[in-house]
Amino acid sequence: MAGGKISGLHVRATAPAPANAGAPEPQQTPEPQQPGGRRVARSAELEGLAALPSPQAPASPVFAGQMRRAPLPLPAPAAEVPLEPLPAPAAEAPLDAAVIAEKKAVETALKRGAIWKKLGGGAEMTAVRQLKLARDGLVSAKAGVAALDQLTKHAVVDEADEARAELMGYLAMAAISGIETYKRVLNEALKLERPQPRHASAQRESVSGPAFLRQQASLDDMAAIFDELKGYRDALDDYMRLCQAPSTPSATRVSMEAILPAVLSNRAMQNEAVRIASAVVVADSSGRLSRLAKQVTWPEFQQRVGELKAAASHGGEALSEAIGSLEVAADVGARHAGGALTQHLTPEKLAEYKAMAAEYGEGLHRVGVRLCLDAAARLEMDDTSDLWRAMLDVAHGISAYRTSLQALCDSVSTGKAPSRARSKTKGQAASPAQEPSSARLAEAPGASRKPRGKGNRSAGSTSAAGKASAARDRRTGAQKHADTVLNGFPVDLKTARQLRGDIDQIAAALDQDVGEIEAARKNPRYNAVEAADAIRELARKWFGEAERLSEAQTSLPRTDARSGQLADRLQALELIRQRLDIQEADEIKRDALPWDQHLERLLQRGEIEHVSAPIRLPSEGDIGHQGTLFEMRIQPKPCSNEEQVAPWFLHLHTSELASAEGLHTLESDKFKAVHMKTSQEKNLGRTWEMLMRARGRFDAKVHRTPIGHALRDELFARVQVESASGRVVADPARAH
Incomplete structure (x- = not known):
């Protein structure tokens, strides 16, 4: 960092206060002392004589000139005043084992960071070696930051802010190295996926872009590559958060801002790397789909491959012009950390380019969705061929490509852009890119593409973009x-x-x-x-x-x-x-605990098979066929797999005597309580609850869900409908 390398940490633990702190010590007559506090013994011959004054060190630089002269003899004091001994220097409390280990981990990470900075930027290294250094650097720096966080909780670290900035700088430089290496390797992999001339060597054609990437990155699959790129981006985001945090000291922030431009630029490059990696995956998997299309007799599959080719080649050079201009604008915004518009690109033209890019991404996305759904259907039929694997690969690649493309659109300021240029992706972090040549997907087999650079812009391309925009405007x-x-x-x-x-x-x-x-x-x-x-x-x-x-x-x-x-x-x-x-x-x-919502929803869905007419249950005070407790049986229909389900039971308590036949004619205020129980608990009540509590089960409670007036009347109406239809139903009292 700008402040210099930290060679070691000064860690102090707070020592506990002495047990006798604050207690007065007994006064003693001090022995004579030499300058510096050393005591000397006086001989017997010198007893009774006044002691010669000794020169004293100046208390401050103000007296330096006076003390160059010889000291004058002073008269002996009338009585010797006892002097208190000088306090001994306070000893630092010893560090415990955990603090020592954390301190060592931080210092180790700092040393590794210093060594890494000498090795990590070697352009002559292979990609495999460079990526290994970047990964090791990331792991070491994160371990150092974690150890420093723990250390500051247990002890006082004088150089904590400087050490944190040094470690975060180490973290950022490792991430930058990894992103730049991937960018170089990805460009090579993209070339392998572009259509090759007929005279190209068979050996080159046999190497796919993903295989080349996995070989250079020493990883087993593309998912690991995407995860690693995300880890690099997260590291750069952590660096920016610390640099911009209000709690970061000003001196530390100044030192961290030295590499902030590189951090901003590589955040943009990471998004571009994800887009290139996605393009490589899509190109490779779509090539496999085209080859498989010649081997299967599945019309829908042939149709999907054709849709993919059409979506990948949609837009032509006009789209390359649009995406290239967006990357130029995003690159300028990244360098100035403001997402500013370039001078040659008006807000209206920028909005038009963003709309073209968004439409291209949406078209690819629709194709990817259909492919993914078809792959899921084939997987459901236990298809283990390469067909559905290629479908899933191309769908996942398109999804990642679309996300990075929309992030590019979001990263560029639109000024007074029309609303049609707004991106449809929410919550995406914007990361500008630098090279427009990698913005487009590698073509699907059969599609042609002419690479274009930043300055290679033709009037014909601009005209094509204008025509495409005009065509879209014809829609109502x-x-x-x-x-x-x-x-x-x-x-x-x-x-x-x-x-x-x-x-x-x-x-x-x-x-x-x-x-x-x-x-x-x-x-x-x-x-x-x-x-x-x-x-x-x-x-x-x-x-x-x-x-x-x-x-x-x-x-x-x-x-x-x-x-x-x-x-x-x-x-x-x-x-x-x-x-x-x-x-x-x-x-x-x-559901073991049905509520009124359950009953209401099943009635709405037509999932109740039968509701029995009320029957009277024995209760205190019954007279003849009249009583105050009644029951109705509610039988749901079987489940979709024909599984039979247990019935529910409605219990109705009235405040006056009534008959089962005339129960539905009572006014609502005549019902004291109406609740529903399960078949397992329909015969249980308060007596059972009291018995369980007497046995120590204080949580025992019968599940009763209250039923409102409207739902009760709907059940009554259901009984009347079933009775009018002449439906014969077994007596629930006998059945249960």
Whole structure:
């Protein structure tokens, strides 16, 4: 760092106060002392004589001139005044073993950082060696920072801020080295995926971009490469947070700002590296798909490969012009840490370029979704061929590419840009890139591409971009809205049918977090109805809302092709809704503690098979066939797998005598209590609870869920309907 290398740490532990602190010591007559505090013994011959004064060291530099003269003899004091002994210097408390170990870990990391800075920038090193150094540097620096955090909790570290800045600088330089190495290797891998001339050597054609990357990075799969790039970006973000934190001392911040431009530039380069890596994956996997298309007789697969080729080659040179200009603007913004517009790019033109890039990313995304859904269907059929693996690879690569492309769009200031240039990705961190030649995907097989540099801009390309923009403007407002809605509803009817409307499988195919569904099902605060509502909300977030589709469809003429596509999406959502209703009903029927919400939801879904007429139960004060306690049996339908479920029982307590036949005619205020029980607890009551508590089970309680007037009357009406239909039902009193 700018302040110089830290060779060692001065660590102090706070010593405990002495036990007799504050207690007065007995006064003693001091022995004579030499200058410096050494005591000397006086001989017997000198007893009674006045002691010669001894020269004293000056108390401050002010008296330095006076003390150069010989000391004058002073008269002896009339009585010798006892002098207190000089206090001994305070000894530092010993450090415990944990503090010593933490101090050693910090110093080791600092030494390794100093050595790494001498070796880490060697351009003559191989990529394998350079990446190993970067990984080791990252691990060592993180260990040093963690040890320093612990050390400052247990002891006083005089150089803590300087050491932290030094370690974070070490961390940032290791991350920068890793990103720059990956950028160099990725550019080579991208060349391997571009279409080769016919005379290219067979050996070169046999090496794929991902294989070359894995070899250079010494990693087993591309996922590990993406994770490593993310780790480098996180390290640079940590450095910036410390540099900008209000608690960071000014001197430390000044020293850290020395490499801040390099940190900003490499954050942009990391985003570009992710985009290149994604392009390599997509190009390689799409090539495998093209080769497999010649070996299988699956029409849908042939169609998907054709869609991928069309999406990858969409836009042509006009799109290269747009993305290249965005990278130039983002590069300027990164160097000036402000995302400023370049002088040659107006806000209107920038907005147009961003709209083209966003449209390209959305087109690729739609193809990736279909591929991923098809792969999930093949996987469900236990397909172990390379087909579905290639599909998943290309879908994941497109997803990563789209994210980095939208991050590029977000990183550039739009000024007064039109709203159509706004990115559709939320929460993405912006990271500008530097070289426009890597912004486009490597072409799918059969597509052609002409590399372009920053200065290689033709009037024809600009004209093509203008024509593309004009073509989009010919759509009506309703058509634009319909296209936007369709982009947000990725599940079509065919896919929903393939996966039988199962939200878990569809969410996994769309690369959504299936763990959210499982978390809702297992949330202890949710009952079955509340869990189902939470899962429906996830479905709306991931797949869209039917209301928006219907609104967009009604605004279009029936002859518009978009109307049919919207109808297709509506049917897909309906299939998902039906499957969710079935799953919800099964969970409700199996719930051990049913509530009024359970009964109400099953009645709404038509999942109640039978409600019996009230029967009178014996109670105190009964007269003839009249009483004050009645029971109704509620039998849900079997589960979707034909599993039979236990019935629920409604108990009704009245404040006056009534008959079972006339119970439904009573006014609501005549019912003292109405609650529902399970079949296991229908014969248990307060007597059982008192008995259990007497045996020490103080938590024993019969589950009773109160039933309101409206729900009670709905059950009464259900009984009347069943009776009017002439349905014969066994007497529940005898059956149970």
